[in-house]
Amino acid sequence: MKSRNHRLAALTLATVLLSGCAAASGAVTPVTETNVGQDQAVPPGSPSAQAGHAGGHHGGGTSSPSAAVDGPSEAALMVCGDQPMDRLTSILGLKEKPHTVNDWANSTFTCTYHLNEGALEISVQEAADKASALKYFEATQALAEDATPIEGLANLGFPAFETADGSAVFQKDSFILHVDASDLPATLGPNNITRNALAYQLSTTILACWVEHP
DSSP, rough: OOOHHHHHHHHHHHHHHOOOOOOTTTTOOOOOOOGGGTOOOOOTSSSOOOGGGGGGOOOOOHHHHHHOOOSSSHHHHGGGGGHHHHHHHHHTSSSSSEEEEEEETEEEEEEEEEEEEEEEEEEEEOSSHHHHHHHHHHHHHHHHHTTTEGGGGTTTOEEEEEEEEEEEEETHHHHHHHHOOOSSSEETTTEEHHHHHHHHHHHHHHHHHHHHHH
16 A cells, blocks of 8 residues: 555656646745744754654654754745645545644744644755755654655655654755654545555655755
């Protein structure tokens, strides 16, 4: 089943590339880091919260890779844009688009989709460069509980892993993408899609946007 879901990646990528990608039009108003106190907690859905929530509860996460930015990039904002929203709505057969809340702290942009079944968090950690992002990704994977590498065509050529509790993490350039569906039931929607498959399909949708708009 898992391999069949992963084979859908190529179709997802092609579909999104044809439809085009964009950040949410005027809907995203992230908090700037200058307004975030030093003692503010890191968003729980971000890889920097603790590597454990990217697939485990070891406690004590990795240090955040610093990025010299004043706010999220356009690429990061895409996780709260039309494409992942439309994809999520379609997969789950929703009649209305779910409410979202976004946040920017510790070089991480987080978009939380509030579903009836629970919260779905998609975050993007922005590192200073590709090498820093890869180092952080590898540390996160090493600390994550039950992390399984996503390999072959399924990873679209990027370092990636998934966890048993419903997370998918990809690293592309200076970004670490984390789709966290661990708060959701094991299966959901009219087709009883697993939360792992949902996290993976949303990841590939966002990666397709990044491929089109690097």
